Amino acid sequence: MWKIARVIVQNGSLVLFIILQCISLFWIVKYNQNQQKIYLHSYQLMAGNIQSRFQNMVSYFHLKEKYDSIATENARILSQFINRSQNAGTALDSSINQLPNQKIYKLIPAKVINNSLDKRNNMITLDKGGSDHIAPGMGVITSKGIVGIVTDTSAHYSLVMSLLHNNTNISARLKRCGFFGSLVWNGKDPSIMNLQAIQKYADVRLGDTIVTSGYSIVFPKNLLIGFVDLYKVEAGSFTYKIDVALSQSMTNIEQVYVISNNSLGEKENLEKRMLRYE
Amino acid sequence: MNNIWVNHIVRFILYIALQVLVLKHINLAGSNQNYIFIMIYPVALLTLPIKIPQFFVILIAFTIGFIVDLFYVSPGVHAGACLWMVIFRPLVLRIFEPKNGYHTDISPTISNLGVVWFSKYASVLLFIFFLSYFILEIFTFVYAGEILVKTILSFFVSSIIIFLVQLFYSFKS
Known part of the structure; x- marks a missing residue:
């Protein structure tokens, strides 16, 4: 001790x-x-x-979670906006009939994980697929413009036919005068597309807004596509040759929204039967 | 042996009483902006016999600091400063050790080791004491200038008084 x-x-x-x-x-x-x-x-x-x-x-x-939640929120707001603008014209009808079969567009946020510009037929890969209810035939947009159409899906990825594709043929409309034609890509400049089949008596001006027509179920009507960059009538032709500058540049797309529609497929199925009568 | 301890205890009590009853109330500036605090009780720790183990020196320093704190109503400040002072005591003793060493039985005082030796020894340790005291009292280095001014002024005035008291003791004995 x-x-x-x-x-x-x-x-x-x-x-x-x-x-x-x-x-x-x-x-x-x-x-x-x-x-x-x-x-x-x-x-x-x-x-x-x-x-x-x-x-x-x-x-x-938590940046990724926040990013995702903001994308979801954006999709919700954008789809509300689209639905409102689609159904604005039928507001009176719907208030009378309480139409239950109004077209309801739902937007699914997705991210571009692969994109190409330099080929003749360009495809985009998205990071969401069938498990998020994406199906072939749905349109793909951003907040600034349209991007393409879903052609194929797996469980978690989907393939999108870019606007810059040989088979692209989107029904587009001149917003000011209402004439509609089809939008194609000539395979040269990724920021320019061509609007065909506008009759030469239409009043086209430089800078005119071009929007989706809504005649196809893929895209709701009045979605922005681009602006008239150049127009001319070739000798002996009845239609304008219009160059459209895309509002959403295809070179830097990241966040996109896939448009799903509650009546998807129904219209297509019906229109397939049209062949029988032609 | 007994006599020495009684002697030390009486000395401690006298120093503490002088400190808390008289010197505490002396305000040389006469205002709130006082830079000179006279403290002489640390000399009671400086003159403890050399042979006492450091362990007990630390305990005694803490106890005395604590008692002074009770009267100054500043718990821990004096105790902490006393501790800082005595932790350097063996080092300073070793640095200023005479060529032929210390006599083991003595206290480091003027009468035993001379005026010059004691002034070197005491001034180093007293400066440590005042510096740590004012750091602990002001407790922020935002007022580093104030800490330095108070330390230096209090150190000089207190040292002079301590020397006079020590000289008086040495003549008496």
Whole structure:
């Protein structure tokens, strides 16, 4: 017992110093008002700093979730906007008949994970597929314009025929004068498409807005496509040759929305039967 | 042996009483902006016998600091400063050790080791004491200038008084 005490006395002075120093520091911040205030203030400064740094760091981990939730929210708002503009003309009818079979468009947010521009037939790959209710035949848009049409889906991915494709043939309309034609790509410039079959007596001007016609079920009507960049009538032709500058550049698409429709397929099936009568 | 301890205890009590009953109330500036705080009780720790184990020196320093704190109503400030001072005491003793070493039984006082030796020894440790005291009292380095001014002024005034008291003691004995 005495031996232990002697060892402690001989070697424990530094430990004793530290312990007593901690006690006195504790008393200082506990029982002295000035020092306590300074201590608490510094503590809060430091803790606040550390916490905000930590929050900053953590927020990076949630960036993807936030991005997704914003995309979903965008899709919801955009679909509301589209639905309202689609059904605006029939508002009177619907208020009378309470039409249950109004066209309801739903937008599914998706991200472009592969895109090409330099081929004759360009395709886009999206990161969502059949498990998110994407089906072939649905239109793909962004907030600035249209992108393409879904041609094939797997469970988690889908293939989209880009506007820059040989088979693209989208029914488009000149917004100002109402004439409609079909939009094709000539395979040269990825920012320019051609609007065909506009009769030459139409009043086309430079900068005219071109929108979707709504004659196909793929795209709702009045979605922005682009603007008239150049127009001319070739000798001996009855139609204009119109160059359309796309409003959504195909070079930098990231976030897209797939348009799903509650009456998808019904119209197509009906129109297939048309062949029998032609 | 007994006599020495009684002697030390009486000395401690006298120093503490002088400190908290008289010197505490002395305000040389006469206003709130006082930069000079006279403290002489640390010399009671400086003159503890050399042979006492450091462990007990630390305990005694803490106890005395705590008692002074009770009167100054600043728990922990004096105790912390006393601790900082005595933790450097063995180092300073070793640095200023005479060529032929210390006599084991003595206290480091003027009468035992001379005026010059004592002034070097005491001024180093007293400066540590005042510096740590004002750091702990002001508790922020925002007022580093104030800490330095108070330390230096209090250090000089207190040192002079301590020297006079020590000289008086040495002549008496």
